[in-house]
Amino acid sequence: MTEQTSVPTPWQTPRATGPVLSTVSLPGSKSMTARALVLSAAAVKHSSLAEPLIARDTTLMAGALRAMGVGVNTAEDNLWVIRPQPLHGPADIDCGLAGTVMRFVPPLAALATGAVRFDGDAYARERPMGPLLKALSAIGVQISDEGRGALPFVIHGTGSVRGGELTVDASKTSQLISGLLLSAADFDRGLVLRHIGPPVPSAPHIQMTIAMIRAAGGAVDDSRPNVWEVEPGQLTGRAWEIEPDLSNAAPFLAAALVTGGEVTIAGWPHNTTQPGDALRGLLTEMGGECVLDDRGLTVKGTGRVKGIDADLSDVSELTPAVAALCALADSPSTLRGVAHIRGHETNRLEALATELNRLGCKVEETDDGLRIAPRRLTGAVFETYADHRMAQAGAILGLVVDGISLDDVACTTKTLSDFPGMWTRMLEDGS
Numbered sequence: 001m002t003e004q005t006s007v008p009t010p011w012q013t014p015r016a017t018g019p020v021l022s023t024v025s026l027p028g029s030k031s032m033t034a035r036a037l038v039l040s041a042a043a044v045k046h047s048s049l050a051e052p053l054i055a056r057d058t059t060l061m062a063g064a065l066r067a068m069g070v071g072v073n074t075a076e077d078n079l080w081v082i083r084p085q086p087l088h089g090p091a092d093i094d095c096g097l098a099g100t101v102m103r104f105v106p107p108l109a110a111l112a113t114g115a116v117r118f119d120g121d122a123y124a125r126e127r128p129m130g131p132l133l134k135a136l137s138a139i140g141v142q143i144s145d146e147g148r149g150a151l152p153f154v155i156h157g158t159g160s161v162r163g164g165e166l167t168v169d170a171s172k173t174s175q176l177i178s179g180l181l182l183s184a185a186d187f188d189r190g191l192v193l194r195h196i197g198p199p200v201p202s203a204p205h206i207q208m209t210i211a212m213i214r215a216a217g218g219a220v221d222d223s224r225p226n227v228w229e230v231e232p233g234q235l236t237g238r239a240w241e242i243e244p245d246l247s248n249a250a251p252f253l254a255a256a257l258v259t260g261g262e263v264t265i266a267g268w269p270h271n272t273t274q275p276g277d278a279l280r281g282l283l284t285e286m287g288g289e290c291v292l293d294d295r296g297l298t299v300k301g302t303g304r305v306k307g308i309d310a311d312l313s314d315v316s317e318l319t320p321a322v323a324a325l326c327a328l329a330d331s332p333s334t335l336r337g338v339a340h341i342r343g344h345e346t347n348r349l350e351a352l353a354t355e356l357n358r359l360g361c362k363v364e365e366t367d368d369g370l371r372i373a374p375r376r377l378t379g380a381v382f383e384t385y386a387d388h389r390m391a392q393a394g395a396i397l398g399l400v401v402d403g404i405s406l407d408d409v410a411c412t413t414k415t416l417s418d419f420p421g422m423w424t425r426m427l428e429d430g431s
Contacts, residue, residue, distance in 0.1 A: 010381055011409040011420060013398025014427050019261035019303075020399070022429035023296075024252045024422065026265060028053040028242035029274055030415050034100040035209060036240040037061050038108055038182045039216045040082035041070045045237030049080040052242050056414045057098040064105045067091040068112050084237070089114025089157060097121045097345050097386070097414065102151070103132055103179035110141040111186050112157035119152035123386065127343060129153065131176055135168050136161075139187070163187025163232070169197035172340050177228065178209040184230035185218045195226040201313050201340045208273035243269050246276025248415055250321035251392040252426060253279060253299045257288050258328050258400050260303030263426070268297035278315045282308070286325055305329040307374070313337030316344075319370075320393035323352045326372040327361045328400060339368040345414075346385035352393070355382050359397065359404070379403020388414040395423055 033053045038061075040047035052058060054077055062072045062080070068091045071083035089112055095101040097120065109116035119125075130149025137143055140162035145153035163184065170176040177193065177200060184191035200206065210220050210228070217236040221229040249265045256263040269277075270292065280290045283299055287306040291298045307329040312319050316338045326333035341348040349370060353363040358380050362373040379402050382394035391412045398404035412419035 009410075010405040010407045012405045013395050014424055015402060016255070016259045016399040016427060018259070020255040020259045020263060020426060020429075021261050022252075022426040023264040023266055024249075024426055025267070026244040026248050027051070027055070027416065029245040030055065030057055030100070031205060031208060031274065032212070032240070032242050033058045034061050034104060035178070035182060035212045036242065037065060037072070037082065038104050039212060039235060040237065040240070041065045041084055041087075041108060042111075042183060042186055043084050043216060043235040043237040046081060046083045047237040047240060049082070049240045049242055051078055052080050053245060053415065055417050056096055057100060060094055060096045060098050060101050061105070064093045064101055067093055068109060068116060087112035087157070089116045091116045093118045095120030095124055095151065097124050099127070099173070099175050099344075102127065102129060103173070103175040104182055106132060106136060106155055107161070107179055107183040109155040110136055110157055110161045111159065111183060112155075113159040114157055116155045116157060117152060118155070121386075123346065125151045127151070128172065131168060131170070131172070132179060135166055135176070135180060139163055139166055139191075161187045163189040163191045165192045165194075167194045167196055170195045170200045171198040172201075172343060174200050174202040174205045177206050181209055181213060181220070181228055181230055185213070185233050185235055187232060190232040191228075191230045193228045193230075199313065200226075201337070202275060202316055204273060204275040204314050211273050243267075243272060243274060245415065246272065246274045246279065247317050249276060249297070250279060250318050251396050251423075253283055253288075253297070254321055254325055254396045255399055255426065256299040257283060257286060257301035257305050257325060258303070258396065260301050262298060262300045264296050264298040266296040268292060275315045276318065279318065282310065282318070282322060285310070286329070307331035307333040307372075309334045309336075311337040312369070316341050317389065319348060320352060320389040321396060323356065323370060323372060324393040324396040327356050327359070327363075327374055327377065327397065329374050332374070333372045335369040335372070336366070337368055345387040346390070348387065348389070351383070351385045351387065351390055355390070355394070359401065377401045381405050381407055384408045384411050386411045388412045388416070391419070
């Protein structure tokens with residue numbers, strides 16, 4: 001496992017002394033790792049994950065599967081082996097702050113025999129789980145949550161789930177759809193899942209889910225808008241190749257833009273379902289030059305960042321990094337379509353507005369996003385709210401603004417085991 005760099009609290013963000021020139025190798029995709037783990041646990045034969053992400057969210061997912069009896073061997077960093085076993089309780093699942101654990105594991109736990117209890121970090125208890133619990137109840141799952149619609153709750157598994165037809169409102173999170181689909185092949189009647197309500201955010205994540213279910217041998221019909229049908233059947237074990245996490249590329253590629261440098265993310269896939277691939281278009285619009293070749297994705301910057309008007313509904317996890325770039329731009333920006341990130345690891349819209357305004361920017365929250373008017377920024381402690389994406393945004397700003405420090409850089413272990421070390425090494429390569 002990558003050794004984590006020891007950093008003080010608060011962490012003084014490194015200032016770039018010149019153009020950043022670096023090639024960065026990123027660990028595996030969190031989204032792909034989480035889905036591959038769940039699908040492997042539900043398969044009839046063993047599976048392997050090559051180059052999985054080793055971070056808090058994915059180790060929590062592996063721990064959740066182990067708690068229910070699945071064999072998860074993570075002894076080798078670059079190759080995890082999953083041996084499915086009959087799922088059973090009693091089990092205690094620690095969700096941490098991982099939305100994937102909160103929403104992907106309960107449908108799987110409903111297939112176990114016995115009680116499976118879910119809990120997580122303090123803020124996780126504030127994240128709404130009612131839509132998922134209501135959906136599971138509608139297809140015959142017994143749940144105890146004392147009416148909270150939030151953590152902690154208990155799934156009382158009977159070894160099977162009826163499945164059938166189900167209607168949900170997934171306008172707050174696409175993880176509701178993905179979580180139900182990932183286990184649906186094991187439901188007695190499969191699942192016909194309909195979404196009603198405003199558009200589902202982060203829709204590319206659903207496409208990733210569908211592609212991975214099919215790769216595991218499942219049959220999914222998504223030919224009708226807002227309807228997904230999974231046929232009952234057995235999933236097969238397989239060897240998963242996990243792509244680099246493209247969303248985690250955002251701060252490193254942003255470094256090229258703001259310093260007039262050149263950063264390459266090694267191994268960027270030419271074809272992918274990861275929403276982070278949208279960085280190519282976004283960074284080009286903001287003034288960068290993006291080249292995808294056999295080396296990976298290279299972004300070249302001029303040191304000038306252009307303001308944008310962008311709908312980020314499909315790529316909402318990029319909002320903090322994009323907002324940081326907007327705060328350094330030469331013109332105002334409007335970010336739209338991300339009202340749902342108020343319910344992420346923290347209220348990201350409120351947190352971004354508060355912290356960017358603290359530095360001297362002029363930021364206004366809208367119903368579904370932010371309006372950002374750049375101003376001369378001054379250093380201060382940048383609060384992260386225990387949110388890894390907020391920490392990454394602060395690090396971007398610290399490249400060109402003196403005196404910025406992060407109150408809690410350790411929160412970045414959620415998806416990167418050693419962000420401070422990677423960030424520092426990037427600057428040491430050439431700046």
